[in-house]
Amino acid sequence: MTQQQPLLKMQGITKEYFGNRVLTDVSLDLNRGEVLGLVGENGAGKSTLMNILFGMSVIAQTGGYAGKVYIDGKEVNFQNPFDALKAGIGMVHQEFSLIPGFTATENILLNGEILHDNIVTKLFGPRLKTLDLPEMRAVAEKSIELLGVEISPDTLVAEMPVGHKQFTELAREIHRPNMKLLVLDEPTAVLTESEAQVLLTSLRRLTATGIAIIFITHRLQEILDICDRIV
Numbered sequence: 001m002t003q004q005q006p007l008l009k010m011q012g013i014t015k016e017y018f019g020n021r022v023l024t025d026v027s028l029d030l031n032r033g034e035v036l037g038l039v040g041e042n043g044a045g046k047s048t049l050m051n052i053l054f055g056m057s058v059i060a061q062t063g064g065y066a067g068k069v070y071i072d073g074k075e076v077n078f079q080n081p082f083d084a085l086k087a088g089i090g091m092v093h094q095e096f097s098l099i100p101g102f103t104a105t106e107n108i109l110l111n112g113e114i115l116h117d118n119i120v121t122k123l124f125g126p127r128l129k130t131l132d133l134p135e136m137r138a139v140a141e142k143s144i145e146l147l148g149v150e151i152s153p154d155t156l157v158a159e160m161p162v163g164h165k166q167f168t169e170l171a172r173e174i175h176r177p178n179m180k181l182l183v184l185d186e187p188t189a190v191l192t193e194s195e196a197q198v199l200l201t202s203l204r205r206l207t208a209t210g211i212a213i214i215f216i217t218h219r220l221q222e223i224l225d226i227c228d229r230i231v
Contacts, residue, residue, distance in 0.1 A: 005073050007032045007180060007212050008053075013067035015048055015059070022048050026067070028231050030181070035203065035213045037227035046216055050183050054084045054091050071180075088180035090173035092187055096165050098172075100158035104151055105133075105140040108172045143171040147202040149195075163195040170199075174206060182206070183214045188222060200226045 006029040015023040022045045030036045038046050051058060052065050055078025059065060069076050071087055078084045081091075098107045118130050140153040149167045157165060166187060173182055184203075188196040203213055203226060215227055223230060 004031055006030055006070075007072060009068075009070040009073075010049070010053065011068045011070070013049060013052060013065060013069075015045070015052065015065040017062050023065075030212050030214065032180070032210045032212050033207045034229070035207060035215055035227045037223045037230040038214055038216045039218075039223060039230060047185065050091065050185065050214065050216070054078065054089060054183065055080045055082075085176060086178075088176075088178040089183070090176055090179055090181070091183040092166075092169045092173060092185065094186050094189065096169060098157045098165060098168060100156070102157060103153065104144070104155050104157065104160075104164075104168050104171070105137050105153040107157055107168055108140040108143055108153075108175050109136050110172065112176070139175065140171065143175045144168075146174065146205060147171060148198055148205070149202070162190045163192060166190055166195075167199070170202075174211070179211060181212045181214070183216075185216045186218070187215070188217060188219065196222070 008028075008030040010029070011027050013023055013026040014021070026045070026049060028036070038049070040046050048059075053069060057080060060079065069078075071089075076083075076087060078087070084091075099110070102110070113131055113136060121129050137153045144151050144153065144167070147167055147170060149164070151160070151164050151167060155164070157168065160168065170182075170184075170187070173179065188199060191199060200222065203215070207213060215222075217223060
């Protein structure tokens with residue numbers, strides 16, 4: 001029987017910050033539709049490892065790293081998060097990256113807005129296309145429904161409770177085209193116990209579609225409930 005090629009393989013990853021080694025020869029792999037728990041005490045290098053995967057600028061600015069990263073068997077070296085997004089990798093950080101004055105819909109479809117022609121574009125070209133707000137709302141609503149939560153697509157982020165902001169971040173990531181892998185850094189830290197259970201259930205829905213997840217948490221019970229393997 002042919003062994004499945006992992007979606008992600010990180011091999012021999014080593015990283016130093018100004019002479020201080022934070023990662024030494026770290027290797028891991030992740031298959032499609034799998035949840036991998038990434039655990040360790042504060043300062044163990046979990047966030048650094050994910051910053052390497054996601055192409056965060058702080059890695060290149062501090063001398064890069066040693067080792068290799070493979071996606072679908074092909075070696076990659078993402079120079080910035082946009083490279084990672086194009087490859088189908090999304091990340092939800094502990095700090096929110098939403099725009100408070102935008103609605104849930106506008107945040108979920110940020111940089112992926114749906115446009116349509118109008119009278120002006122027929123005269124002056126496609127640069128003057130307008131937002132197709134009803135279609136954008138429908139797309140955002142579909143992403144929210146997939147998570148199993150009740151959030152109005154029209155709600156301003158500034159008016160949301162913290163838990164809803166976390167789900168909006170996640171909805172934005174799963175909306176992106178070609179999404180293969182989600183990195184979730186302490187996603188339940190700001191959630192109530194009931195919201196955390198909803199999140200864990202929604203993650204299983206995502207893995208059923210083939211999306212792989214790296215799940216970082218300090219909560220042992222969540223690791224036992226959701227993760228297929230632990231590193």
